Amino acid sequence: MLELISEHSCFGGVQRFYKHDSATIGLPMRFSVFIPESKDDAPLPALFYLAGLTCTEETFPIKAGAQRVAAELGLILISPDTSPRGAGVPGETDAWDFGAGAGFYIDATEAPWSKHYRMESYLHELRGLVTQELPVDAARLGIFGHSMGGHGALTLALKRPDVFRSVSAFAPIAAPTRCPWGKKAFGGYLGADQAAWRKHDASELMAAASTPFPQGILIDQGLGDKFLAEQLYPEAFEEACKQAAQPLQLRRHAGYDHGYYFISSFIEDHLRFHAANLGGLRRSA
Numbered sequence: 001m002l003e004l005i006s007e008h009s010c011f012g013g014v015q016r017f018y019k020h021d022s023a024t025i026g027l028p029m030r031f032s033v034f035i036p037e038s039k040d041d042a043p044l045p046a047l048f049y050l051a052g053l054t055c056t057e058e059t060f061p062i063k064a065g066a067q068r069v070a071a072e073l074g075l076i077l078i079s080p081d082t083s084p085r086g087a088g089v090p091g092e093t094d095a096w097d098f099g100a101g102a103g104f105y106i107d108a109t110e111a112p113w114s115k116h117y118r119m120e121s122y123l124h125e126l127r128g129l130v131t132q133e134l135p136v137d138a139a140r141l142g143i144f145g146h147s148m149g150g151h152g153a154l155t156l157a158l159k160r161p162d163v164f165r166s167v168s169a170f171a172p173i174a175a176p177t178r179c180p181w182g183k184k185a186f187g188g189y190l191g192a193d194q195a196a197w198r199k200h201d202a203s204e205l206m207a208a209a210s211t212p213f214p215q216g217i218l219i220d221q222g223l224g225d226k227f228l229a230e231q232l233y234p235e236a237f238e239e240a241c242k243q244a245a246q247p248l249q250l251r252r253h254a255g256y257d258h259g260y261y262f263i264s265s266f267i268e269d270h271l272r273f274h275a276a277n278l279g280g281l282r283r284s285a
């Protein structure tokens with residue numbers, strides 16, 4: 001059951017914020033959804049947007065400026081929170097890059113995190129919920145995200161290309177098993193066994209795949225991003241795409257940093273990319 005927290009008219013459609021009791025997480029969760037105006041009740045293609053470290057379900061609708069073009073293209077935009085809230089794990093709010101606000105879109109296997117920190121399964125619970133309760137076409141789903149959420153988008157799509165038919169990312173953590181953010185999160189949530197980590201590393205998953213997205217993957221990366229050298233490794237994902245014969249458009253932009261001024265500068269391209277892949281306003285066959 002969805003509880004509507006607020007609704008705001010926006011570019012002819014509605015920006016909504018919902019709360020619901022998640023069976024997967026075992027706690028209340030929040031998400032945002034933009035629903036464009038629609039002439040009939042036909043289900044619309046939908047994009048899941050996964051935000052980065054420290055963000056919530058509000059960050060994307062407030063800062064990315066995606067609604068105007070989504071309204072034009074007839075795309076629903078869904079953005080979940082980035083972790084459980086109030087799980088009561090000791091120390092969960094002590095660091096900004098682990099615990100609350102940093103769920104990494106994986107299911108923790110290490111106690112005490114494993115009880116509530118199950119964001120990968122949660123995304124699929126949310127997918128079921130929105131396709132049931134909102135005018136979302138389950139056959140036309142895409143996924144994109146930023147930084148930690150870029151890692152989430154790439155890995156969730158690579159694990160389930162049958163579900164997510166289109167994927168893109170902004171400044172993704174593209175090889176988490178190699179970078180400090182990823183090592184900290186995977187060590188904490190998954191334990192010391194690095195074989196378990198590799199199952200959630202976009203570059204590892206891509207290297208083992210064979211052209212899962214023939215229509216291509218779009219990644220934008222700012223070259224003024226202070227996290228680029230130490231944390232993001234887009235070149236590892238680029239190399240993996242070559243190995244997997246996966247078409248990739250990796251666009252490197254001089255001067256842009258890691259924040260939402262960068263994202264809002266290129267959001268329109270991502271929305272048009274997904275709409276083209278998912279068939280825009282047309283009904284699925």
Ligand SMILES: N[C@@H](CCC(=O)N[C@@H](CS)C(=O)NCC(=O)O)C(=O)O
Binds near residue numbers: 051052059147148260
């Ligand atoms: N708190 C961190 C930065 C965290 C950060 O940059 N988070 C990114 C995602 S990884 C973000 O989107 N922040 C929210 C925002 O820019 O509005 C720092 O002090 O360097």
